[in-house]
Amino acid sequence: MLKRTRIQDLLGIEYPITQGGMAWVANANLAAAVSNGGGLGVVAAGSMPPELLDAEIKRVRKMTNKPFAVNIMLMSPTAEAAIEVIAENRVPIVTTGAGSPGKVIERLKPLGTIIIPVIASVAHARRVERQGADAVIAEGMEAGGHIGEITTMVLVPQVVDAVDIPVIAAGGVADGRGVIAAFALGAEGVQVGTRFVCATESPAHEAYKEAIIKATDRSTVITGRTTGHPVRCIKNKLTKKFDELESKGASLEELEALGTGRLRAAVIEGDIEWGSVMAGQSAGMVKKIQPAAEIIKDLFSDAERVLRQMQSYLLNEK
Structure with missing residues (x-):
């Protein structure tokens, strides 16, 4: 335990x-x-x-x-x-x-x-x-x-x-x-x-959730490094446009204009192409939609299993 x-x-x-x-x-x-x-x-x-x-x-x-x-x-x-x-x-x-x-x-x-x-x-x-x-x-x-x-x-x-x-x-x-x-x-x-x-x-819109479920280990990228406030998102047309503008030395104002309202567009409207689909690298490990309480129980029952496995391994090593 x-x-x-x-x-x-x-x-x-x-x-x-x-x-x-x-x-x-x-x-x-x-x-x-x-x-x-x-x-x-x-x-x-x-x-x-x-x-x-x-x-x-x-x-x-x-x-x-x-x-x-x-x-x-x-x-x-x-x-x-x-x-x-x-x-x-x-x-x-x-x-x-x-x-x-x-x-x-x-x-x-x-x-x-x-x-x-x-x-x-x-x-x-x-x-x-x-x-x-x-x-x-x-x-x-x-x-x-x-x-x-x-x-x-x-x-x-x-x-x-x-x-x-x-x-x-x-x-x-x-x-x-x-x-x-x-x-x-x-x-x-x-x-x-x-x-x-x-x-x-x-x-979150079903399209947003599906984008996470379909994600792989290399699906996320970082944009906005030149603004001083980098953001990790699932790559799409918006992230490619950010990369393009940043590589050309776009101003902070241009980049902020591109990003304004994009998170809402993804979360609420389901725009996964031009919306900001914020997600961590762990997106590649998310496989299904389930109730929050079930997510918590899964995390900690799995943690207990991993802990038992580790204890067994360490005892065997001794």
Whole structure:
């Protein structure tokens, strides 16, 4: 059996798993399904107007009595409004990404909110620990969406060694082998995004889900490196156009114009050619659409199987 971790105790969850804060995908339906399944469901504030975020938070509370979180994308123009909506609703847990969480910690921690920033380097992890973060999500470049430059395999153990707060591993986790690998690296929980896109309760268009299921090990590419905010997506006409423009030295304004509205086009409208089909490299391991609770049970029953297999192997070696 897997040992209970500080993440489970901190968040009050059955399984040490959090759902990625994926804009347009991580809505109240998906968050409630993950929380009811024993993990930590997350609503992505993204660029939501405050009234819509308020409605989503209230919907989650009607659908589950389990812990849930809201993710704040700090580079979003609506981030400050999201902080106030979260404060008004006394959301128990917040994850943050794409920036420094100082303002979030300063405003929400006195209210008792648990703050867990997504980080992509040791320096970032140390900084947010000093600021008062309760845990960190160490996300490797295998993840979908906005990414850093370090792989999960290398990032997680260095972050574990650098901080005293619990570490959640993200990027590349889609089955029990990934869960056990994350724990072997010193993490006390995992964050899963791409596989939850294919949850039954996910609002992602069926075409988006099918694009993930059909993906192989080499289906994803990184675009937007020249903007300073690289993004991992499944390759299509949009990613090829990004490559073309970047190779010609296109301006930041041109690249931002090309990317505007493309994630919504993929997630909601099902445009998998010119939409931004954000997905991690683990897409090649996602084989079916299934309920969120079933995904969680599959991950951890498989992890137990892998652990038993490893123990048997090590005992035989002795």
